[in-house]
Amino acid sequence: MNAINRFLVNPRAILFVFFSIALFASLQSYFGGLKSFVEGGKLYTTYNNYIIFKLSFFHLIQDKDLYLPFLDEQGDFFKYSPTFALIFGILAVLPDVLGLSLWNIINAVVLFSSVYYLPRTDIRTKGLIFVFMLVELLTTVQNEQSNALMAGLMLFTFGFLERRKYWMASLCLVSTIFIKLFGIVGLALYLLYPNKLKLTYTTAFWAVIFTLLPLVVVDRDQFIFLYKSWASLLSDDQSFSAGLSVTRWLTTWFGWNINKTYVSVAGVFLFCLPLLRIKQYQNFVFRTLILSSILIWVVIFNHRAESATFIIAIGGVALWYYSQYPSKENYILLVLAFVFTTLSPTDLFPKFVRNEWMKPYVIKAVPCILIWVKITFDLLWGKFIQRPHGSEANE
Structure with missing residues (x-):
């Protein structure tokens, strides 16, 4: 136990593990x-x-439509903003093995740094959050995805808001939106903090800057065309599969073929209800649980959610559990999330179990759905007691 505790309170050791995971996944993919x-x-x-x-x-600097399939070159559509394409040029000009490795390392390091930037959280608790996310981190970097970066930027947004560093908070949040649009849900955090005028104009400033950045390499007509093409792709994308989401869970478990839009509207309504408890905005645990709710919500109500996306939700789960006073029911849900969300896609479960049960019945999403329901219930009616520093109960 002493060795485990020494590891948990050693940021350098944990950073080395994060770095090693990113590098290992990169070389594994490259070769x-x-x-x-x-x-x-x-x-x-x-x-x-x-x-x-x-x-x-x-494709951007060659004035091509970014949102065509390009099946001779790549196996899927590009779905991010033109601004993301421009900024990615920093890595694109490098040899693949170097650019790929740096991309995964950036994802891992941003996530690592954002957890250490969390306020009012002791170093051991941060170590526990890291350990809980390790397997999901490996999953997302093995798929070269941006999800660890998304989770890290959303955590940084919270950390900067808590410290009233609104320019940096809005920069992080706007960055998430220009990576994946669902980052816009993070705007709900603004309701919890004072000086909303400053939050408004700092966010507007960064939004304008990020929107106009592609004009550095394209003309006005191509600029307008690209944004229209992006919007068209995202609109068409709504008709595709339900992913590892609440919609698919309702279909596979209960046979309820409900329109995705109705499910999303219901999710937005339930998400917004706790925000009516304005007097609780002063409570740090309440604000942390709102962030946890956001991190899980953007995954379980995302019709395109896949296994690699769940680093964001698992980040929310870890933050939810380790930010408040431990309870038996929360501990049970945490264990369910670790076993069935984090471990279910791995070889620890036999292949036939994964293929016959885990995938068809979206088992990976279920613990996160249950935890989000629990978070919503607690936000509406619960009491908010911060986790004691150095607590070892129910770990």
Whole structure:
């Protein structure tokens, strides 16, 4: 136990683990050869997502439509903003092995740094949050995804808001929106803090800057065309699968074929209800649970959520559990999340179990759904007691 405790309170050791995971996943993908993403389909590099991000920069400077399939070059659509494509040029010009490694390392380091920037949280608790996220971190960097970066930027937004550093908070939040649009849900955090005028104009400033950045390399007509094309892609994307989401859970478990829009509207309504408890805005645990709710909400109500997306939700789960006084029911839910959300896609579960039960019944999403319901209930009616520093209860 002493060795575990020494590890948990050693930021350098944990950073080394995060760095090693990112580097290992990068080299594994780079040397992974070719594979098809659909049965009998064209072969692409194992690190196809990185290739999509990389080529988006070159498509941008060549005045191409970023949102065409480009199936001769990549195995899926580019779905991020034109601004993301431009900024990714910093990595795109590098050799693949270096750019891929730096991309995954950036994701891991931003997430690591954001947890250490959390206010009113002792170093051991931060170590526990890190350990809880390790497997999901490996999953997302093995897929070269931006989800660890998204989670880190949302945590940084909270940390800066708590310290009233509104320029940095709005920069982080606007960055998430220009990576994946669901970052816009983080705007709900602004309701919890004073000086909303400053939050408004700082956010507007960064939004304008990020929107206009592509004009550095494209003309006005191409600029307008790209944003219209992006909007069209996102609109069409709404008709695709329900992913590892509440919508698919309702279908596979209960046979309820409910329109995704209705499910999302219900989710927004339930999410917003706790925000009516304005007097609780002064309570740090309440604000932390709102952040946890956001981190889980943007995954379980995302019709495109996949396994690699759950680093964001698991970050919310860890923050939820380790930010408040431990309880038996919360501990049980935490264990369920670790076993069925984090471990269910791994080889610890036999392949036939994964294929016959875990995937068809979206088991990965279920603990996060239950925890989000519990968070919402507690935000509406619970008492908010911060976790004692150095607490070892129910870990």
